[in-house]
Amino acid sequence: MLATCRRAEDGGLDRLDEDERRRRLREALEAGADLVDVEHDAAFREDLTRRAHGVNAQVVVSDHRETTPAPDEIVAELADLAEDADVAKLATASDGPGDAQALAEAALQAPEIGTPFALMGTEDSLVRGLASPLGQALVYADPDGSPVPGQLPVDLQARFPRPPPSPEPRHDYVLLGHPVGHSLSPPMQEAGFAHLGIEARYRLLDVAPEDLETVLEGLAVDTAGGNTTAPHKVDLYEAADRATDEAHEVGAANTFRFDDGDLAVHMTDGLGARDALEARGHDLAGRPALVLGAGGTARALTHALAQAGAEIRLANRTRKRAERLADAPDADVRVVDLEPEALAQALPVDGVVVNATPVDPPVPDDALSHAVAFDANYGHRAAFAQRARQAGACTLDGLDLLVAQGVRSLAFWIGEDVDEATRARMSTAARTRALERACQEAT
Numbered sequence: 001m002l003a004t005c006r007r008a009e010d011g012g013l014d015r016l017d018e019d020e021r022r023r024r025l026r027e028a029l030e031a032g033a034d035l036v037d038v039e040h041d042a043a044f045r046e047d048l049t050r051r052a053h054g055v056n057a058q059v060v061v062s063d064h065r066e067t068t069p070a071p072d073e074i075v076a077e078l079a080d081l082a083e084d085a086d087v088a089k090l091a092t093a094s095d096g097p098g099d100a101q102a103l104a105e106a107a108l109q110a111p112e113i114g115t116p117f118a119l120m121g122t123e124d125s126l127v128r129g130l131a132s133p134l135g136q137a138l139v140y141a142d143p144d145g146s147p148v149p150g151q152l153p154v155d156l157q158a159r160f161p162r163p164p165p166s167p168e169p170r171h172d173y174v175l176l177g178h179p180v181g182h183s184l185s186p187p188m189q190e191a192g193f194a195h196l197g198i199e200a201r202y203r204l205l206d207v208a209p210e211d212l213e214t215v216l217e218g219l220a221v222d223t224a225g226g227n228t229t230a231p232h233k234v235d236l237y238e239a240a241d242r243a244t245d246e247a248h249e250v251g252a253a254n255t256f257r258f259d260d261g262d263l264a265v266h267m268t269d270g271l272g273a274r275d276a277l278e279a280r281g282h283d284l285a286g287r288p289a290l291v292l293g294a295g296g297t298a299r300a301l302t303h304a305l306a307q308a309g310a311e312i313r314l315a316n317r318t319r320k321r322a323e324r325l326a327d328a329p330d331a332d333v334r335v336v337d338l339e340p341e342a343l344a345q346a347l348p349v350d351g352v353v354v355n356a357t358p359v360d361p362p363v364p365d366d367a368l369s370h371a372v373a374f375d376a377n378y379g380h381r382a383a384f385a386q387r388a389r390q391a392g393a394c395t396l397d398g399l400d401l402l403v404a405q406g407v408r409s410l411a412f413w414i415g416e417d418v419d420e421a422t423r424a425r426m427s428t429a430a431r432t433r434a435l436e437r438a439c440q441e442a443t
Helices: 018-030 045-054 071-082 097-113 125-129 185-196 209-222 233-239 245-250 269-279 296-307 319-326 340-345 383-391 398-414 420-442
Strands: 002-004 035-039 058-065 087-092 117-121 171-177 200-206 223-228 255-259 262-266 288-292 311-315 333-335 352-355 372-375 394-396
Touching (some): 002 018, 018 035, 018 045, 045 058, 045 209, 071 087, 087 097, 171 185, 171 209, 185 200, 185 398, 209 255, 223 398, 233 262, 245 296, 269 398, 288 296, 296 319, 296 352, 311 319, 319 333, 352 383, 372 383, 398 420
Parallel strands (some): 002 035, 058 087, 087 117, 171 200, 171 223, 352 372, 372 394
């Protein structure tokens, strides 16, 4: 069952306000609706999506256009809608054979977006009738002979052939966070899937903390796995049926998969940081490593760097939090004050400094000039990496970490190491999207 409350400006009869529309669609989900159809610009779309996925329902994200664009533009818009949708749907006010042809040509190209789709002209029976042969996810028909524009009678619609099922099932992966819109993970992971020949997509789900458990239960039905970011890493670990040593050591997880219904979790942040440093030729054994911060990322990095043989020094704005981390079992950590002179002394020549805080820490430029500086932030947030680079340091930033931990996540999902060619594709995809975003922000 599909539920919708279409706005009047989009061709529907609904004149309800947004709060009432949201309430009715939420009631439909509670009553067992399989899908809900919501406009891409509806103010409550993200909230409705969280609730739908929490009860294992799907979301149709739709747009309604007064004109029919060219086929390439239609496919591009479907791709935009697909970023937040289980099914991407575009309806246009078709006007004659030319519009019908554009919709049909777009439908032939649309499978390349990797997300189920639906295309239709409001008064065009051709593309609606061919919905099944064209592989569309939704087929609309008139059940009782009433004059619905563009729709064929249901008995006639049912006689159109359906496409054969795909020989390979899809496997969806998700990033759960609150918020998640800034993430570069979808293009990066989908580049990895494509290079390995895996039919999969990677979606972003904005999940409030109180909804995480319910969402995980729903995802277990038809999702292979995924990642979590703030604020869910500790909660994911606590919800797990099984956890890797890395997750156990830090009491948090950022990667998960479903194994016969069981939730298995892993922590790849620390391993990714170590991989990124070693890929640049930085041997960590016996090397001083100054970690700045005491949150979840800092815990993961401290553990992984210590496992690689680094001598850990830890500084945090709140010294007590750093001391609690240093007192953890098997930790060999020296706590220093987060002030310039103490940080300079803790960072000898050829030392490594890792910034796991969201700000530029007070490490003096003179100390950075002979160090390896790793900033867990990227883009305009990576002020520390930018300053360290100007001071003469060898630098890495959050993009290096993102790619390296993402490769570790992919390996956890597929159960084997990821080859160098796939790593390179993932890195290129992430950096390309980061550059595109930076250009958009600059304009």
